[in-house]
Amino acid sequence: MNLEKGNLLYRGKAKDIYQTSQQEQVIVKFRDDITAGDGEKKETMGLKGYYNSLISAKLFTILENALIKTQYIDLPEPGYMLSHKLEMIPLEVITRNIAAGSLLRRFPFQEGQTFNPPIIQMDFKNDEYHDPMLNDDIILALGLATSDELEIIREITIKINGVLKNFLENKGLLFPDFKIEFGRDCDDNIVLGDEISPDTCRFWDRETKDILDKDLFRKGESGVIEAYQKVANMILDDEDKKKWSLDF
Ligand code: TMP
Ligand code: ASP
Numbered sequence: 001m002n003l004e005k006g007n008l009l010y011r012g013k014a015k016d017i018y019q020t021s022q023q024e025q026v027i028v029k030f031r032d033d034i035t036a037g038d039g040e041k042k043e044t045m046g047l048k049g050y051y052n053s054l055i056s057a058k059l060f061t062i063l064e065n066a067l068i069k070t071q072y073i074d075l076p077e078p079g080y081m082l083s084h085k086l087e088m089i090p091l092e093v094i095t096r097n098i099a100a101g102s103l104l105r106r107f108p109f110q111e112g113q114t115f116n117p118p119i120i121q122m123d124f125k126n127d128e129y130h131d132p133m134l135n136d137d138i139i140l141a142l143g144l145a146t147s148d149e150l151e152i153i154r155e156i157t158i159k160i161n162g163v164l165k166n167f168l169e170n171k172g173l174l175f176p177d178f179k180i181e182f183g184r185d186c187d188d189n190i191v192l193g194d195e196i197s198p199d200t201c202r203f204w205d206r207e208t209k210d211i212l213d214k215d216l217f218r219k220g221e222s223g224v225i226e227a228y229q230k231v232a233n234m235i236l237d238d239e240d241k242k243k244w245s246l247d248f
Contacts, residue, residue, distance in 0.1 A: 026083050030079050047229070089181070096119040098113070203231050213231075
């Protein structure tokens with residue numbers, strides 16, 4: 001690999017962030033570690049980082065083409081994303097188009113019920129407190145973001161949902177919900193960061209309704225990597241596959 005990685009700046013549960021020689025650029029390394037329950041359940045799955053980096057790069061590119069600012073600069077090789085350096089905001093911004101997951105455990109919604117407009121939920125990204133759901137007053141009181149930033153985050157999130165839902169449905173995938181994270185760049189602009197992958201989204205096959213995301217791991221089912229590979233296969237075009245010499 002020709003990438004020159006500098007100091008390790010941050011190690012998360014599934015990704016590492018390295019400084020590069022450019023002050024405002026970092027390399028995001030997508031690891032093969034997969035966790036659930038705030039890291040209590042943990043395994044390593046070969047090729048997970050590889051597929052997640054390809055899927056994230058593709059979805060960030062789709063968003064950039066729709067004029068949404070993301071951290072993405074380039075994917076010099078699968079598993080490694082050259083990105084703008086961001087000061088991350090510890091909010092998990094969750095958008096829900098179809099009722100699933102923790103929403104059904106907490107509220108009397110019907111499984112599969114659709115939301116139009118979608119529900120936007122903000123959780124505190126904090127394993128120690130188990131990522132509790134927030135409201136605007138708590139976000140402001142904790143000093144996580146300003147009210148102007150929150151307004152921008154909501155606006156961008158709604159746009160991201162529209163762009164991705166449309167793209168994925170055309171590729172044969174339903175997009176029940178997803179989690180994104182934002183940061184501030186060196187000019188204090190709000191920029192989409194982190195990743196958009198089967199680790200952080202629900203993807204269901206539109207025809208069969210098969211689960212193609214980390215819910216398989218959360219539920220202890222098999223075929224996790226095969227599901228991630230299927231998502232990559234469905235959303236990457238022939239040019240992407242040729243570029244990475246992928247033979248699906
Ligand atoms: P939930 O239904 O379990 O709250 O998950 C909502 C969405 O957020 C789902 O697409 C998966 C994603 N997610 C994360 O990215 N990280 C997490 O820690 C959790 C719990 C969910
Ligand atoms: N973020 C949680 C963890 O790493 C996993 C989840 O997505 O459920 O433990």
